[in-house]
Every structure is written in C-alpha cells, then in structure tokens.
Amino acid sequence: MSSRSALRPSRLRRRLSALVAAGALAVAGLVALPAPAAQALPSAPVAYVADLSGNTVTALDTATNTAVATIAVGSSPIGVAVSPDGTRAYVANNGSSSVSVIDTTSNTVTTTIAVGAGPIKLALSPDGGTLYTADSGANTVSVVDTATNTVTGTVAVGALPFGIALSPDGTRAYVSNNNGNTVSVIDTATDTVVATVGTGLKPNVIKVTPDGTRAYVGNQNSHTVTVIDTATNTVTATVPVGIGPFGLSLSPDGTRAYASNNSASSVSVIDTTSNTVVATVGVGNGPFESAVTPDGASVYVPNGYNGTMSVIDTATNTVTATFSLGPFPYAVAFAPAAAVPPAADIDVNLTAQPRLGILAPYLSYTLTAHNTGPDAVTSATLTATLPPGSSATSLSAGCTAAGTTVTCSYGPLADGAAVSKTFRVPLGLLALGPVTVTGLRTASAPADPNPANDTASATCTALSIVLVSCP
Secondary structure: OOOOOOOOHHHHHHHHHHHHHHHHHHOOOOOOOOOOOOOOOOOOOEEEEEEOOOOEEEEEEOOOOEEEEEEEOOOOEEEEEEOOOOOEEEEEEOOOOEEEEEEOOOOEEEEEEEOOOOEEEEEEOOOOOEEEEEEOOOOEEEEEEOOOOEEEEEEEOOOOEEEEEEOOOOOEEEEEEOOOOEEEEEEOOOOEEEEEEEOOOOEEEEEEOOOOOEEEEEEOOOOEEEEEEOOOOEEEEEEEOOOOEEEEEEOOOOOEEEEEEOOOOEEEEEEOOOOEEEEEEEOOOOEOOOEEOOOOOEEEEEEHHHOEEEEEEOOOOEEEEEEEOOOOEEEEEEEOOOOOOOEEEEEEEEEEEEEOOOOOOEEEEEEEEEEEEEOOEOEEEEEEEOOOOOOOEOOOOOEEEEOOEEEEEEOOEOOOOEEEEEEEEEHHHOOOEEEEEEEEEEEEEOEOOOHHHOEEEEEEEEEEOOEEEOO
16 A cells, blocks of 8 residues: 555545555465354463455464464454454454454454444453444544443444554544544543544554553555553654555554554664664565564564564564465454463373282272373372272271272372372182282373373282282
C-alpha cells in the first residue's frame, strides 16, 4: 500500500480489493497451506492469523510454525483479538460487517455477530465480557456483550475509525480515526467520547502500554508514531519511523514498540523510555501488523504482499524464520499456550528373596515405586497379589493385607525418587512349584502417562520349604 493513499469510508472496500489484488501478484507461484483437521491447542502459544483475501483464519502452532487449523470466516477478515482467558478468538470481517467467534479448543466458528459497517480492529475488556469494534464504514464503535454475542451500544467517533485499544483497567477505549487524523477517547462506563486528540496523517493501529500511561499509534502517511499521555490526553512525543507505518505492537513489559512499515518492508523497534528507534529490521514485502508472543521473545509479522510470516527475535532484533502462510496474511493475535497437566510416571518393581530358616522359612518381597517424572508424585497406591491360600506378614508401615492382597500407600515422591515397602510370605502356606506374586500400580496422582511399567512380577520355585530359588 502506498503511504500516500487514503482510506476513505466510501472506498475502503475497494481499497481492500486493491490490496488483495496486489497481494495476489506478489505471491504468484506460492501454494497455500492445506487445511488440516482442527486439533486441540499445542503446548506453545497459538497465533491466529487473519488472511484478507483467503477469508480464513489460520491457527499456527508457534512451537513449529505450522498450521494446526484453517478456519473459514467472513469476507475480508482484517482484525483478530483473543479473549483474556484464551478460549475465544474474535475476527473482524470488513466485507461482511460482522465478527466471527472462534472456539480456540475446537478451532471452529461458534457464532457470527452483526456489527457496524466495515469493522477493522477490535478490542476486549480485561474481563472479556465486552468486545469493541472500530466500524470504518459507519464512523462508530460497536459495543458487544460477549455473553450474549449481541450489540448493546454504538458510539459515534471520528472519520473512518481504524484501530482500537483499551486501557488496562478497561475504563477507556482509544480509537484511531484514519480519515480524521485523530484519536477518540471513550469512557466505557457511559459509552461517550470524552476527548479527541490530534495525531499525524492516517493513524492506523493503536496500542496502550501495560501500565496504561501512554498510547502509541502509527501514522501511515506521516511516517511517524504518535505518543499520547493518557492522563492528559495530549501528545508528548512524535517518533519518526520507516515509510508507511501501518501496524504497531508492544512488548508485554511495555519497553518496546514495534512499528510495521508497510511501504518500507521493515519493522522499526522503538525504545519506549526514550521514544527513539533503536533498530530497524527488514522483513517481507508489505508488513501490515505484528504481535509479540506472550513471553516477549518473538514478534510475528504477517507480510501481506508476499504471503509470508516473519519471526523476529526480540533479543537480537533479527529475523529468525520466514515461512509461507497463505495468500494475504494481514492481522495476528496470540492465544496463550494450553495448560499442560502435571504427570508423573511410576515404574513398579518387585523383587523376592528366600529366607530359609528351619523354624520359619519365608519369602521376603520388596515392592518399589520409582517416580520417573516429569513431575512429583503426591500420592500412590500399589498392590501385590499373592498365590491362592497364602498370606502376608511383617508388613512395612503404610501397607495392609486382606486375604491374598497386600496394599501399600506411598507418600510424596520427587522426580527420580524411589520408595520401597517390604512384606513376607511364609513358605509353609505355599504349594510346591512356581510361586508368583504380581505388583500393580492401582492409583496415583498426578496422572501416570505410561501404563506399560505399571506392573511387575516375581516368580520363585519351591521344591520344598527349605529348597527355594528366586531369580
């Protein structure tokens, strides 16, 4: 997109069509990724990437940078936001004037919400209960109750609202008006505009720092980023960046801002303490937006014109990966990594030794619970099944006997630790021949991921009560 172009409300849809055409030319010869079946979230953050011309959202496993699902949404998806609990992704469909709601567990669309004309960006309240959409064709912000997925209010703002961001406490919404060269400040308690702040030319994406003290907005045609003091609603700094800053993202700690320079195919890295550019990183053709991973280690930059994604290492400000993603990747947001439940594998071991005294010969058994991890064991129960007609004596603390079953309880076990319990089986009660005792893990916490080593057996051979061999 030329930095001199204007996004007029009446022409926004045509401008988006032109962008799609340009992207199609740029990615000629690239093959779109197939749509695999929906899967559960991997153990790394998932990037939800809106594809403007594909009318899809790709769920991307950031551990491997591969697609785990491709989800059909509305026309010209141009914005993505993920709920604070990570269970839903909301997609602004500019051409359909709607929002698609994606269940991030099944990666399927569960509902579609009609909003104002031409939604571009969206934002969620800190509790996830309210969704706000910047409706470029209506010069309004739609207020959506996410419990009922219905519009409960509409707020008039400036000309061609583009970006929207909320303060950390949710009391203010900041809306960048692309044709008005302003930011509207909305009191979310009353859904009214309480201030209007002038910016550079064609402000696009806006973000608020984690501490809520400043808002950063990229000015596409001024080639700058405006810094707004949210306490006074005044501009405190203007940062020169590359040509056509379109998208903007902040690090989780707020110390860095990343401006996607669409016409320069680069990302400007801004130190938010000094409000100066400390690095410029070359990326693919036509970067539109960016998002920083929840751990702050990487920045994902969708390059719309050549259908790729660039990944920037924030420690070195270098591109560490670039991969094809679809015809026109445009916007990206992260769902947190799926919680990995704790697990601890107990390896059961059972050994036997004959004790052949003349007065009271017996077999001595040792039943061991070995925690092979990865997490600590909080509790475990192992049983030993004896031959018919036999019984156990001299049990270790924590073990009980009932008939031919010995039950032993094991307390906390660190990863790698092992605890053994012992008991005896008098030889006078056993028949001659093979004597087999089997140990079994019957319960443990947390879950045991490997049932293959849950059992163990020991077989001794009794020729007489004073002649017994055990392996």
